[in-house]
Amino acid sequence: MYVDLLDERTVARLDSTPAESLSSSTWRTNVREFARHPLGAVGLTTIVLMVVFCFLGPLVYHTDQLHPVLTRVNLAPGGRFPLGTDAVGFDVLGRLMVAGQSSLEVGLAAAAIAAAFGGLWGALAGFVGGWVDAVMMRTVDALIAVPSVLLVLLLAALIRPSVLTVIYVLGAISWLTTARLVRGETLVLRTHDYVAAARLAGARSGTIVFRHLLRNVIGTVASQATFEVANAILLLATLSFLGLGPPPPAVNWGGMLTTGLNLVFAGYWWQIYPAGLCIVITVVAFNLLGDAARETFEVRLRHR
């Protein structure tokens, strides 16, 4: 699937003549193709709004998210607290912003690790080939065979959870799919003439992998990374529900949702739905963006 697509894209690139106008026209084609997917634009806009809400919101809407205030617990929305307060008196709206920072940071950082490591791993395996490729890819197979929740629970039981370790843990299990996809593309790319040309010109293997191969798989890596952000945010929520998320004062949407769910029968809906909806909206947005990105980069799926 990814293999054919790359063929066409590379051929198209090699066919056009002036190198500079080529890259800008490719860029323009991609933008135009992306614009064909209204849902992708919706996803991107939502993500931008969410980032603004979480990172710029606290500058406008000041709240204290460190010190519990037990004289104002479980207040319903209204008046001074647009979304009410939680069981220890934190302002829910302000907490949503702070928790969102963690969720987004963890998601983005884990996806960045996954993209960088998975991309390199896949490109190396595909480029070197032979038994190195076999060992590297069987390693990926072995890790992919373990369900992510099991792996996360296992690692979280081993390492004391903090925001940073959770990023490492989630990054450590998110790179596998990227590695597979990139390896598949590299296998095809390395047979292309321009790789042979680079080699004839005396380029070393490292240069070929970094300068030529990785650059051509960026589309795949980027769209896969978008999905990984969504997965990491969800996994972080699951981890918090299972009691192995980062401990307080760190807070994320999953943790808020879990705490709120303890009060589900008290009818304090404002402690459940805002956090839950933030997760759903953000994860959906990243998935929509990823889908649009994938269809943009996959020439074969384009509307003709």
Next chain:
Amino acid sequence: MLRFLGARIAQAAAVVLLVTFFVFAVLHFLPGSPARAMLGIKASPGAIRAFNVVNGFNRPLPVQYALYLDRLFHGNLGFSYHFNLPVSSLLAMDLPKTGLLVGIAYALSLLVAIPIGIVQAVRRGNPVDHTITTIAFVGYAMPSFWLGILLIMLFSVQFHVLPPEGPQGASIGAVLNDPRALVLPVLTLTVITVALFSRFMRSATIETLLQDYIRTARAKGMSTSHMVWRHVLRNSLLPVVTLIGLSFPYVISGAVVVEALFNYPGMGWSFWSAAQVQDYPVLLGFTVVVAAATVAGNLLADVAYAFLDPRVRYGRR
């Protein structure tokens, strides 16, 4: 075909071996040591030495790994100090119950997801497609524990029709005896699985629709419904075989959360409890078993695929 089978089996065996290697490495590089983890921080040096000698932890690492493999092959997965049971006995008790949960959820998900995916692919880019895509994304994006609680609130709290807890009981018979309690856990797992499967089915069908024989069929003037039934359905169903194998880790992940939420006494619940108290033998033993099952499942799927689709077989020659 035989060569393909042989190579594929060798590959699967290598993967399982690698899993055991990782698990062994984790077991060995535990913070502290297995003795500390098992005997606690107050254990005397003598007790720790005795424990290490009894368990062979004083031997060289390669020997330890060989011994570990030997034990694995004899079905000895270690001893759970939290449940006070051999891990294999725990597994024998839990596995059928998780199998039941996952099996029913798989069957229902396929029944729902296949038609949805085909409809979406045929109507690709239409409002129908966009609507279903959005619904599927929301289902996929919803933390499964929240979905489960919403279902509990609806069916148990609001309408009093279903119990909020999964069936209790040590044996699979006890679980089957309480089918009403099984509904909500199965429903939760099914919803999150359908969201994934329908996406997969949609792209599989789109792949099929891009084929030349579909264009030929269209050019001949074949109606859409006829084309879907005669050509698209059969060819799009093939990747489902792969999907069943590939999605296994995803569904097991869902089962862990569902079991923890509904207090359903299966493998996921035991794994979760073991993670709370760092009962490593259970964590690692279950990991090896589930990974081996996944690899075996993928192997079966590949073989079934080659058996069902001659193109795969002949292409390999």
